[in-house]
Amino acid sequence: MSKMLMVTPGRCIGCRTCEVACAFRHAEAGVPGRSRVQVRTLAKDVWVPILCLQCDDAACVQACPVSALWRNAETGAIEVQEDRCVRCNVCVVACPFGNMTVESPKKAVIKCDVCGGDPACAQFCPTRALEYLEV
Amino acid sequence: MLNLDINGRRVTVRKGTALLAAIREAGFEVPTLCHHEALEPYGACRLCVVEVREEGRDKTRVVTACNYPAKAGLQVETESEAVVETRREVLDLLLARCPGSPVIRELASSMGLHRSSYPPDQNRDNCILCGLCVRVCEKLGFTAITMAGRGAEREVAAPLKEPPPDCVGCGSCARVCPTGNIPLVDRDAMRRIWDRDFEMVRCTSCGRAYITREYLESRVEASGLPASHFELCDECSRSRTAQTMYRHMVLDDKEASHE
Known part of the structure; x- marks a missing residue:
């Protein structure tokens, strides 16, 4: 069985914790990298985290x-x-x-490289809008 | 598979591995400026020199690791006196050629060289003739620029020193240049590189100029991907993805409420 990053936009609260987690996980020499995941605001209270499929x-x-x-x-x-x-x-x-x-x-x-099998975004997402699941 | 010794450590690599790759695999560092994993080794910058002793030989040799094959029984030293001395000399010469290059200055000072012992060449740019730009251009299938001239006159140039007709303005040469010596200017949906101006295509959604027309056309052809893949800039593609996901989310909700 392999795992995949699953996105459930309806659960996203637009907190952007995933972006921060990603940037820090991909930090180089203490400098945060650019986030591989981006949260897009589509309407009032509607957010969609976008990352590589x-x-x-x-x-x-x-x-x-x-x-x-x-x-x-x-x-x-x-x-x-x-x-x-x-x-x-x-x-x-x-x-x-x-x-x-x-x-x-x-x-x-x-x-997005799913952090080598332990994606930081899913780990820190407070609402499970991003999950790393067996598929 | 074959075994060799690098700095006294026994290393096993596949036959056909370049010595530089074997050294890096073993966890040792060797500086390079002209090496690129996607391109054939070229041996131009001479910074990857190492000292080798072949099996059954008494004498050692200083060779460039990038284009020297890993051989069975080879004994390799990456920081021996001969290596350090050679590398220092190479950097001394590079520093005289490009006294203004921060990359060269940093490498030189890491070996304790703060000024060249040769008279600095003030009239030259920061090209070290490593050929990365020429080789990357060839690899991408354009071969718009070449090495021209000989000896002290050698330089990277476009044919007849005119704006290169085969250039598509992709800018890869400028980005791989280790000393940042190739000027690339994007302004008002135009790109200027190698004294040639390229019209840039604007994103059909936001209007940002994101790729030259020539490069776009050549990549659509080379990749075999539909041209529609290339019509938006990456930011707008991402927005489109978000909207698609949102639409599906709304549809899913509707289906759920009907059940």
């Missing part, structure tokens, strides 16, 4: 000209191989869900 037939993987995106067999998440990324940013444009992000022009692109 780990598509089976992923556009980012298909678009990458240097095979810098691979699926981690253990977690099922697509991961950026930072030292292979040539910063061409085509995946950022190709992802139809907008889940590839440029953190800084000089750095490799970033995306």
